[in-house]
Amino acid sequence: MDRKSSVSSVGSSSFFSTGSSRSSLREVEEEPRTPEAAPSRKEGENGEDDKIHVAVEKDFKLSKANLVWVLKNTPRTKKIVIVHVHVPAQMIPMMGAWFPADQLKSQEVSAYRQIEKAKMEKAVNEYVKNCSIIKEVQAEKLVIEADDVCQGLVLLIAQHKITNLVMGAAADKKFSKKMKEPMSKKALLVQEQADPSCNLWFVCKGNLICTREASPTGTGKMQTTRVIPRAITAQSERSNSKTPPSFLGQLFNFFPNTSQEKFRHQSVSAASGSSMPDLPHEGPGESSSWSREGIVIDLWGGISRSSQSSAYSMHSVNDEVLSSTSSMQVVRDEINGRTLVLPSLQDSEDSHQSLTLNHIMEDAGLDDELYIDLQHAVKEANNLTREAYEEALRRQKAERDLHDAAQKVKTAEDLYTMEMKQRKEIEERLSKEKREMEELRKQQNEMFEALQKADKQKATLEQQVIDSNRIIRDLENKLSDAHYLLISLQSEYVELRRERDDAIKKAEELHQKLEEMATSIQGEESFFEFSYSELEKATNNFDDSLKIGEGGYGSVYKGTLGQKTVAIKKLNSEGMQGQKEFHKEINVLSQLRHPNLVNLIGTCVEAWALVYDFFPNGSLEDRLTCKDNTPPLTWQIRIQVAAEICSALNFLHSNKHLSVVHGDLKPANILLDANFVSKLGDFGICRLVQSNNNTTLYRCTHALGTFVYMDPEFLASGEITPLSDIYSFGIILLRLLTGRSPFGINRAVQQALNKGCLSDILDASAGNWPYVEAKELACLGLRCCEITRRSRPDAGEAWNLLEPLVKSVSLPELSLKSSP
Numbered sequence: 001m002d003r004k005s006s007v008s009s010v011g012s013s014s015f016f017s018t019g020s021s022r023s024s025l026r027e028v029e030e031e032p033r034t035p036e037a038a039p040s041r042k043e044g045e046n047g048e049d050d051k052i053h054v055a056v057e058k059d060f061k062l063s064k065a066n067l068v069w070v071l072k073n074t075p076r077t078k079k080i081v082i083v084h085v086h087v088p089a090q091m092i093p094m095m096g097a098w099f100p101a102d103q104l105k106s107q108e109v110s111a112y113r114q115i116e117k118a119k120m121e122k123a124v125n126e127y128v129k130n131c132s133i134i135k136e137v138q139a140e141k142l143v144i145e146a147d148d149v150c151q152g153l154v155l156l157i158a159q160h161k162i163t164n165l166v167m168g169a170a171a172d173k174k175f176s177k178k179m180k181e182p183m184s185k186k187a188l189l190v191q192e193q194a195d196p197s198c199n200l201w202f203v204c205k206g207n208l209i210c211t212r213e214a215s216p217t218g219t220g221k222m223q224t225t226r227v228i229p230r231a232i233t234a235q236s237e238r239s240n241s242k243t244p245p246s247f248l249g250q251l252f253n254f255f256p257n258t259s260q261e262k263f264r265h266q267s268v269s270a271a272s273g274s275s276m277p278d279l280p281h282e283g284p285g286e287s288s289s290w291s292r293e294g295i296v297i298d299l300w301g302g303i304s305r306s307s308q309s310s311a312y313s314m315h316s317v318n319d320e321v322l323s324s325t326s327s328m329q330v331v332r333d334e335i336n337g338r339t340l341v342l343p344s345l346q347d348s349e350d351s352h353q354s355l356t357l358n359h360i361m362e363d364a365g366l367d368d369e370l371y372i373d374l375q376h377a378v379k380e381a382n383n384l385t386r387e388a389y390e391e392a393l394r395r396q397k398a399e400r401d402l403h404d405a406a407q408k409v410k411t412a413e414d415l416y417t418m419e420m421k422q423r424k425e426i427e428e429r430l431s432k433e434k435r436e437m438e439e440l441r442k443q444q445n446e447m448f449e450a451l452q453k454a455d456k457q458k459a460t461l462e463q464q465v466i467d468s469n470r471i472i473r474d475l476e477n478k479l480s481d482a483h484y485l486l487i488s489l490q491s492e493y494v495e496l497r498r499e500r501d502d503a504i505k506k507a508e509e510l511h512q513k514l515e516e517m518a519t520s521i522q523g524e525e526s527f528f529e530f531s532y533s534e535l536e537k538a539t540n541n542f543d544d545s546l547k548i549g550e551g552g553y554g555s556v557y558k559g560t561l562g563q564k565t566v567a568i569k570k571l572n573s574e575g576m577q578g579q580k581e582f583h584k585e586i587n588v589l590s591q592l593r594h595p596n597l598v599n600l601i602g603t604c605v606e607a608w609a610l611v612y613d614f615f616p617n618g619s620l621e622d623r624l625t626c627k628d629n630t631p632p633l634t635w636q637i638r639i640q641v642a643a644e645i646c647s648a649l650n651f652l653h654s655n656k657h658l659s660v661v662h663g664d665l666k667p668a669n670i671l672l673d674a675n676f677v678s679k680l681g682d683f684g685i686c687r688l689v690q691s692n693n694n695t696t697l698y699r700c701t702h703a704l705g706t707f708v709y710m711d712p713e714f715l716a717s718g719e720i721t722p723l724s725d726i727y728s729f730g731i732i733l734l735r736l737l738t739g740r741s742p743f744g745i746n747r748a749v750q751q752a753l754n755k756g757c758l759s760d761i762l763d764a765s766a767g768n769w770p771y772v773e774a775k776e777l778a779c780l781g782l783r784c785c786e787i788t789r790r791s792r793p794d795a796g797e798a799w800n801l802l803e804p805l806v807k808s809v810s811l812p813e814l815s816l817k818s819s820p
Contacts, residue, residue: 049163049164050077050078050079051078051079051080051081051140051162051163051164052070052074052078052079052080052081052164052166053081053083053142053156053162053164053165053166054066054067054070054080054081054082054083054165054166054167055083055084055085055153055165055166055167055168056082056083056084056124056127057084057168058084058086058119058120058123059123060123060126060127060130062171062172063127063168064130065172065203065205065206066166066167066168066203066204066205066206067127067130067131067134068134068206069203069206069207069208070166070203071131071134071135071137072135074135074137076135076137079139079140080131080137080139080140081139081140081141081142082124082127082128082131082139082140082141082142083141083142083143083153083156083162083165084120084123084124084127084141084142084143084144085143085144085145085146085149085152085153085156086116086117086120086143086144086145086146087145087146087147087148087149087152088101088113088116088145088147089101089112089116092104092108092109092112093112094108120143121143124141124143125141127139127141128140128141142156142160144156149186150185150186150189150190150193153165153167153186153190153194154189154190154193154194154195157194157195157198158195161195161197162195162198163197163198163199163214164198164199164201165194165198165199165200165201166200166201166203167186167187167190167200167201167202167203168184168187168202168203168204169181169182169183169184169187169202169203169204169209169210170182170183170184170187170204170209171184171204172204172205174204175204175205175207179204179209180209180210181202181209181210182202182209182210187202191212194212196214196215197214197215198214199211199212199213199214200212500807504807527590527600527601527602527603527611528601528602528603528611529602529603529604529605530561530602530603530604530609530611531604531606532604532606532607534561534604535559535568535570535604535607535609535611538559538560538561538566538568539557539558539559539568542557542570543557546558546559548567548618549619554569554570554571554572554608555569555570556568556569556570557570558614561601561611565614566601566611566612566613566614567611567612567613567614567615568609568610568611568612569609569610569611569612570607570608570609571608571609571610572608582608582610584683585600585610585682585683586600586603586610588658588660588683589683591657591658592651592652592655592658592660594647594648594651594652595644595677596644596645596647596648596651596677596678596679596680597648597651597679597680597681598612598613598671598679598680598681599612599613599679600612601613612681613673613679615671615672615673615674615679616673616674617671617672617673617674617676618630618671618672619667619668619669619670619671619672620641620667620668620670620671620672620678620732621666621667621668621670623672624667624735624736624739632739632763632765632766633676633766634766634767635763635766635767635768635769635770635774636767636809637676638736638737638766639736639773639777639805639806639809640676640678640806641670641672641676641678641736642732642733642736642777642802643799643802643803643805643806644677644678645665645670645678645680645729645732646729646795646798646799646802647799648678648680649662649665649680649722649725649726649729649795649798650795650796650798650799652722652725652795653722653725653794653795653796654795654796659722660683661720661721661722661724661725662680662683662725662728663720663724663725664682664706664709665680665709665725665728665729665732666706666709666728666732667732667735668706669681669682670732708731708742708743709727709728709731709732709742710724710727710728711723711724711727711728711789712727712787713787713788713789721789722794722795723789723792723794724789725795726784726792726793726794726795726798727784727785727786727792729784729795729798730746730780730781730782730783730784730785730792731745731746731781731784731785733777733778733780733781733784734746734749734778734781734782734785736777737749737761737762737763737769737774737777737778737781738761738762738763739763739765739766740761740763746781746782746785748761749761749778749781749782750782752778753775753778753779753782758771758774758775758778759771759774762774770809773805773808773809776801776805777805780793780798780801780802784798
């Protein structure tokens, strides 16, 4: 009886806890599924702890399930903040197509951005509106604009010091009951990059997948929510015991027999957030079974909930029981509404256990034997708990030691790496200094050898200086003689120049007389008419061995008429083109006379043949290509030919009575007589020109000349003008200078002039070209080869440029300028 009385006296103070304990217990019971702030943080310490931030998509349907889950599991004391990252579109629709934003005008992009923001504001307002509809809570909104959703969320967490964030783990269609971690790239990146002080909850289709707890050390840990079962069904071993089954259930719940019961943990759905359902207690006529409510995991604040005055937490990790740091745990008995207080390990365990057990035994009416068994069970449970606590301390110490050892190893490795780096740098510097020393030694030896050579050369140079002084005296004497001779030559040069000018003046007067004579005989036929038999006899019946040329409209034969060697051009009589060429050439040559035009001796209508003077040096094309190994033309002869052809063109283009465009000017149609005087021939495709506007009377639709010498504008429009002959003359000038093929010759000469290396492309076989005269000829040739006609000089302007050039090279006979 004494034992029972002592138990009763103590039980009066132990079984009824203070008001604060009851209020704390009611809070846990009223909202077993409500997320709260972490108990380690005091209320009001940080305003963000009272807010639950929810990351949502732009479309309400995509994030509706997750928002409903948050509203269901959040108390009214928490504030809901809708978080959205607005990503501006990179492609903007415009006139039925999509264009990159950087390719549109700023006004168009700005207008579309305003439309985007308006739609985004409307979508976010819909989330806020639905929060008030679903749970009647006022939600806030937080929006940021970023190019990437993940970076935007990470930036928001850092800037606003967000401590609680709920976001989607994956799309709803990818949800699976086996899902244990986020699947979307956004969620994974936020999990890795978000501030470690922020608690993260990953939800999919209204179900909590996993969480990442905040960590002050910067390493957040992913966890899955658990529920620790607190209710165990105990059954009395004695059928005739007086102890009420409900009290035995309480005793076995708080002090289990380690030989029969083991701590177990059970996982529950993290999305539901509910504890294990309560089992109905035993009543009259019911079976002997009891139930306890489970410990609910706090989604927002920690692992389990306890009262503010006592927090004795139990964790289930790998089927082991870890000791707690709280003083006691308050548990409410659902059957009779009384409270049991479980003492802490740090207090006097035996006294508290005896008092508590005495009270329980007194109320339950247990006998001494059962009391002793219970005492043993409690003591064994306390021993196991103490051992688990000590083991946890040892493990923590071992982990700290391991961490310290790892830090020391890392420090040692860093020091070793730094030392190796410094050693490598020292070795490299030493090697470099050695190489420099060897280089200096090598340079010293070379300088010593050079000094020795200099000493040897010094004596030789002194002797050479003596010899040089003697040579200088001799040269000074010779220079004096040369200076006297130069003065004499200058006087002679002035006299010769005066004589040359007089000769040029006389030649011009003679040329004027020749022109007057040519004008007086224009229109008169001064050529002979030959019969076909005479031409056959002259050419040995047009023998192929006497053929000296062949053109597009016939062949040229060498023949002998009387005592004179002639060239007979036999045209193709089968086509109309040959007949036209025959009559046109007779018409032109019978009316025009010039020293540099071919001389028509006679014609033969039967054979469609023309008889010319024979030119032993062939054509300019033959001489430029050195046909039959003939020697190349000198640069003096080439300048002479250029001046003569320019004179002939000036005569043809500016003749008052009959202006003619040759139309097929090329080296093959320029013939050279025995004195290398050039004659322009082959007038078969020439065109008559109006003298008033300098344009053609004939518009040619077919290119009849040689393509490379033809005017580009004539090829494009079909209109031939005197400037078409100027283009051909420019190509011939460049060929006389370089001796190259006409293809691309104007571009090659232009590049040489631009680079200042004209001498590199001059024809060396012509001799040593005077550079100034060669450059003037090249510039004139390039002007004549301009693509547009209006950029080219006419024949008169070209002759004005060539005339002083001819005089400068002492060729007075070239100054014979033809005038109309």
